[in-house]
Amino acid sequence: MRSAPVGPASTGSLFGPLVSPAMQDLDQVIVYVFYVWIAASLFWMLKTLLSNRRARRRDDELVDADKDDNVDSRPMSALDSEQSDQPESKSKSGADSETAAKTAPNKVETKSAKTESDLVIAEGATTEAATTEAATKKAQRGGAHSVPAPAAEAVTERAVPAGPTTIADLLSGIRLPFDLLPMVPNGEEASDQRVSLVSAEEQPEVLGAAIADELERLGYSIKTLATDQARANRGAQRLALRIFPEAPDLINETGKRFPDAPEGSVAIDLWVDRDAT
Numbered sequence: 440m441r442s443a444p445v446g447p448a449s450t451g452s453l454f455g456p457l458v459s460p461a462m463q464d465l466d467q468v469i470v471y472v473f474y475v476w477i478a479a480s481l482f483w484m485l486k487t488l489l490s491n492r493r494a495r496r497r498d499d500e501l502v503d504a505d506k507d508d509n510v511d512s513r514p515m516s517a518l519d520s521e522q523s524d525q526p527e528s529k530s531k532s533g534a535d536s537e538t539a540a541k542t543a544p545n546k547v548e549t550k551s552a553k554t555e556s557d558l559v560i561a562e563g564a565t566t567e568a569a570t571t572e573a574a575t576k577k578a579q580r581g582g583a584h585s586v587p588a589p590a591a592e593a594v595t596e597r598a599v600p601a602g603p604t605t606i607a608d609l610l611s612g613i614r615l616p617f618d619l620l621p622m623v624p625n626g627e628e629a630s631d632q633r634v635s636l637v638s639a640e641e642q643p644e645v646l647g648a649a650i651a652d653e654l655e656r657l658g659y660s661i662k663t664l665a666t667d668q669a670r671a672n673r674g675a676q677r678l679a680l681r682i683f684p685e686a687p688d689l690i691n692e693t694g695k696r697f698p699d700a701p702e703g704s705v706a707i708d709l710w711v712d713r714d715a716t
Contacts, residue, residue, distance in 0.1 A: 626693030
């Protein structure tokens with residue numbers, strides 16, 4: 440009898456077992472690691488894509504912000520000079536508008552005077568024509584007893600005098616510095632040709648300089664006559680001014696000129712300068 444084969448044939452396969460249990464566990468580990476690697480790769484790709492999108496969106500926002508900041512590319516010096524020129528142009532336009540507003544009534548009065556004179560001339564011419572025509576017809580009817588036509592009388596244009604200029608007209612639009620307040624001097628009557636102002640500012644030269652600056656803003660040219668006197672001209676308009684230090688100590692015919700003025704205050708008189716015209 441033959442004995443049973445010994446060796447690999449006893450395992451039930453000619454080549455023995457193909458995969459051992461250890462090898463099967465290793466294969467499962469490899470498959471698991473492969474799927475984990477794929478999942479990790481997908482997660483990394485998604486994360487990278489989202490990060491790139493966020494970075495691109497952030498770059499677009501920065502570009503838009505830079506465009507908004509660079510809308511006005513002019514240098515700051517040009518902007519500063521342009522802004523500094525605006526108050527001067529406004530002051531010039533304000534002085535021109537005030538001058539035009541003040542000269543407008545005179546123009547209206549002159550125009551009305553001319554219109555009235557034209558009406559007078561027209562009425563005289565119409566009356567003269569009617570008288571001449573009636574005399575001619577009467578002469579034609581009466582023959583030798585004709586009545587000569589009356590001589591034409593010279594018609595003069597009547598001018599309407601403009602109203603007197605007041606101190607309020609000359610100082611229209613002024614901004615009084617150092618809290619200057621009008622005060623009627625003791626023993627003097629209020630007048631529309633002059634005004635007295637009192638300020639608590641104790642330095643007359645400072646007050647005088649501030650008043651001169653304000654008059655120049657209104658379009659006046661200043662001419663100094665003495666240390667405490669000056670004259671301001673603006674076209675045909677003229678005013679004079681005088682500064683009095685120590686307003687409470689000023690004396691006139693009735694006593695103290697400004698008895699209610701605070702101690703150390705300064706007074707200034709402004710009036711329509713008729714002597715300069």
